Amino acid sequence: MDKGLLAYLLIPLLSAVIIPFAARNRPKLADILANVTLLAGLANLAWLALRPSIIRGEFADIPGDGFSLLLVAAVYLVALCVTFFSAWFIEEGLPNRSAYYSLILVSVSAMCGVVTTTDFFTLYVFIEVLAVTSFALITTDESGAGLEGALKYFFLTFPASALIIIGIAVMLMSLGSLSFESLRFFMASDLPAGPVTFGAALMLLGFIIKAGVVPFHTWAPDAYQGAYAPVSAHLAGIVTKVSGVYAIIKMATLLRFFDGRAQALSEMLMFLGLLSIAVGALAALKQTNLKRMLAFSSISQVGYIVLAAGLGTPLAIMGAIFHLINHATFKTVLFLNSASVEKSAGTTDMDKLGGLEHTMPWTSWTSIVALLSTAGVPPLSGFWSKLIIILALWEAGLKGYAVLALLFSIVTLAYFMMMQKKVFFGKKTPAAESSPEVCAPLLAPVVLMSGLIVALGLLFPYFYVYVKMVAERILL
């Protein structure tokens, strides 16, 4: 455990315990406590990483490996957007506010645990805590759809946990220890890697299921579609990315894919990544429900991250980390916008929607920024991360993979343009006539995230220095 970042785990947990007692008779207090906790954490993180002296020193004084810090910041940012949005989104009485915020804060602290841990067993523990809070959060509004999504999530993540345990057992037997460092040293040595790689492969399989990579993706669209609207932003934006994709990137760096000792695993991961990109993008083309389409798009974007992690060269790891952060920003915007559309027009069925740009201009424009970033249009942040990933593939001599990744980036643009046309452009439908723009507090998180997308794209050189430092530290 990285001790410097332990406070970011403990304070939300404390707050989660306090909220049900403090807010028993004053439901508004739950909103305030949750938001203040997360905002204070974010301010603290900004001071830690963005002081002028740190920026001038090219981020060399960052504690830990920098990767944890970056992800803790992403977790806090997405969770803050979600809680701020929920404070105005939740209707009176339903659901139980204090339980909802407690669960969000517990999931934040579990995610901080996942990203700061330094051994596989603690990783497993925190991932389970995260999974349990996710089941409860998906069923927040107690609808049939939410229950169905949660059950499907449950029946796929539980076997994944069993596979991770078996992987831990094999690793305990062949390596004798479960810390990340011992695996890194082992892979750097000349000892035969067979059993250790087998254990790592079992664990990777578990993480792949939890990340929703293609042959095991079936839970993801159901869980995201069925979940309570702000919760789907929380889940798609950060929860499944931390519980699955973060662990995959971490394993990729620990197994040292770039020096070719786990060649088979690396190739397998790259193939599954490309398959996810293709299947996610093609399935998203023919969806009629907005949230379900965004879920398939999320699967497709996870594919890019897994593809880059499977390649494992420093440049590719950089691209994977950068795309992980970008994914958190643009997918949060899109899912929160779908929640706004649901609140205002009462449906997320794209065939019933149309012409919302006249009545909901802010929602429409922030969606455009986010979707252009997802599709990789310069100068938005998504362009740089995809560029790095494709460059890394080209540099490694995998020209076929690079070309296909580029082609499916165009498909991404196609399905998002169709979505934008059906929902926001065109003629007004009956559902759109009576749907006013949502109130300003609901727009604030979305506008903040869109600003961040533009800022990350324009201030790319600074961010590049940071991500380069992270990739060098975690690969050494």
Place this chain on the structure above:
Amino acid sequence: MSNFAMEWYLIAIIVFTGFYCMLASRSIVRQLIGLEIVSKGAMLAVISAGALTGNLVFAQALVLTMIVIEVVVVAAGLALLVKNFRVHGSADIWKLDGLKG
């Protein structure tokens, strides 16, 4: 055949029994039982690994923690099952097809 190989033979059988139970049954409750069997096999694997490498104390600590976590996960899962039965009135996994696309 050594003791150790026997243990892992048993573990493999238990895990595959669990997965077969999941594949063959339609009832959600039976599926959960199948999952439980899989995870018991996994825990047996941890204890066996600890015994083999002389790390039994460490392995016991791991397994105790895993049992505690599993209790929480199963409690959450059972809550979902009960709620699902109240809402949909059936425990058939093939009737969970409200979300499609």
